[in-house]
Amino acid sequence: GKCICRTIEVNFPRGGIVRLTTAKMKNTNLTLIYVAAVSLTCMASLIYVYLVPPASLQSTRDGIPFFTPPVAHPETGEPLDLGTLVRHFKGE
DSSP: OOEEEEEEEEEOTTSOEEEEEEEEETTOOHHHHHHHHHHHHHHHHHHHHHHSOOGGGOBOTTSOBTTOOOEEOTTTOOEEOHHHHHHHHHTO
16 A cells, blocks of 8 residues: 655754654554454354364263362362262252
8 A cells, every 4th residue: 555654853952853754554454454353263263162062061961061170078078079969969
């Protein structure tokens, strides 16, 4: 695209001039393109994980995810499998 250049001159009291030149690309906004690409990648990833869930996100017949950390027994503090706890409260 066309380049629009701006020059800013700064004069210091003790002498010396600094010239700053900036260039602005017309019709190209790289930040907008970057944000759009990241957003599309995130949306595509979330849709893919929702439609084709990996094995780690699947659950048992009781609705417990496979990779659930153990829970603490309320009286003894020992670690219990969450499936055991669910089956206990379901009466199985």
